[in-house]
Amino acid sequence: MLKRFMTKRNITIVSITIITLLFLYFIVPISVPLIVALLFALMIEPIVKLLEQKVNSRKWSVTIIYTSILSLLLLFMYLFLTKLIQHIIQFSKDLPDKMNNLLSAWSVFEERLSKIIPESVSDALFNETQKFLFSIRDAILNYFNVERITNLVASLPETFITLLVFLVALFLFMLEIPNIQTFIQAHTYEKTYNKGLYIWRRISTSIFGMLRAAFILSGITWFFTFIGLLFITPKNALVLSFIICLVDLLPILGATGVTIPWALYAYITGDPTLALKLIVLSVFLLVQRKVLEPKVMGKGVGLSPLPTLIAMFIGLKLMGFVGFFIGPIILIVILIILESGAFNLDFKI
Template sequence: MKRFDRPLIRNTVIFIILAILAFVILPVSVPIILALLVAIFVEPLVEFIQNRFKVTRKTSVIINYTVTFGLFILLFYFVITSLIARVIDWSKAFPSYLNDLGGIWINIQSRMFDMTQGLPLEVVNSIQKEVDSTLSDIQESLLAIVNYENITALATELPSLLVSFIVFLIALFLFMLDLPMLRGKFFRYFSNETADKILFMYSGIKRVIFGFMKAQILVSFIILFVSLIGLYIIIPEYALVMSIVIWIIDVIPILGSIIVLAPWAIGAFAMGNFALGTKLSILAVILLIIRRSVEPKVMGAQMGLSPLAVLIAMFIGAKLFGLAGFIVGPLVVIIFTTAKEAGIIKLDFKL
């Protein structure tokens, strides 16, 4: 037996170097990596159009790229213009909201005065002190959120986000064009046996990821349908626009529709419209229950995993990686399962 296993040492060193490079490069390569993943996802559609209509790959890529980008721009334009119109409406009504808020505060003070009549002066002063302290904390919290530093930081990030978005668009188009060539170059570095295992693993991952995307689309349409009906019952004039906004934002794990409905409900309560605030709160809870209960079942059915495995993977992923863990967790399970099926990982043992 040799004292040192040279191939093992070499492979270990290569793995460590690649891990260090990945740790350094990956955080600044998110737009490019995202573009590669999207190109892999839309590859079946590119091949379908190319084979169905007998066109070149470049033509198929241009068609897919243009249609997808055009639909995104139209949806973005519709949502932004609608939101701007609503913000203008709200800004026009803002003075009346302030008057209502002042009246509400006067009523609260009047009720507090009636409720504290007959109480010792020390108790009244203590209650007034607690109320003033609470209002001061709320004011400080709002000022901490909406202050010059945060707005400046957000403004300084906009050019960087714009550059990243442009890089993503360019990289996506180039990856869509050159994906077959890149795939061929990638497999040159593997033996036929290893390449077959990787291809099997790749096809399994692609199948499960498409199932994941299909599950997300199905759940998102359920959310859109329920929010549209709920908002039409609650506040019809904003139903269509706000349901689309909720539908788009709902892809954010855990939070989702709460990001839209919670501030809306809080604003309604602050303006004294307790009926609207209560209805919006109930709708937010209903949407959250639907997503948390339906999502594991739909994802399990579409991905070929049990709902329990998906739920556990999402929970552990969220604990380890935060919000991103809701995607990373199931993805790790997918990679492990397909690698085991391909024979790359072998766990055939008994205790």
């Protein structure tokens, strides 16, 4: 039985599986900037090829596109991050007053509701709610303490190095993608290479199509949110619209995950006009999302809601917050590999 199993093919499959698992466990967590750079380079490879046909030089094509991306990134960081830092500082200063206003508004609401429901029920409900509100206030205040801000500042050099590694790796990957393809083709049989190419095309169509569609939809959401917030809170429209746009990228939650709680807070603290404006904005964002999503996403991109939710939950438990995004992507890759019969791959050993 053992001799029958110990064939060259089975040993190769087991070895590749073990190496892959060790790689995923030890190398992937510390190689996130490199992996993201490679994926980003693969996403924009069609644009590089298209420009390469125009300028007849891959180096010039890569240089032009990379310079454009870098310029846009630096401009975004300057405009957005400087404003964001100002708003975070102001938010931390205003937070105690906002939470106290919320508690005061809840006390007024408590008095009104106590006249409608039995006193014993209202007392129990209000005590638990007040404890919950106090715990939220204390948790937020503790989060924005001096020690945490100091740690954030201390982590900036490491963040800068990570960003620098990502930018350098992105440029090099953009240049070397044809050589990487040639290397892979030279070390695999034609049948294996064709299967791998089929898998890659399916994965790129599903994952990159899903990511492109998500960014397009979030960009449209940002535009409408920014226009709406110009009429609601002009001073904070830019930063808040970007924050809502980033939240909109989160699966399931969406932009209304910010605007609806904000509307509830405005209503509770005695600003029904602001609450009404935010509800109107929330309804508009929800409708435009439902109308545009099928057209932008298309067919055959991503997963249905139930597998997506399961993959996100398992990814969150296994890999933390990053797994919330990686889980569905891994599931898509596994399904495509199983569908393609990739376990019949053969390598030149």
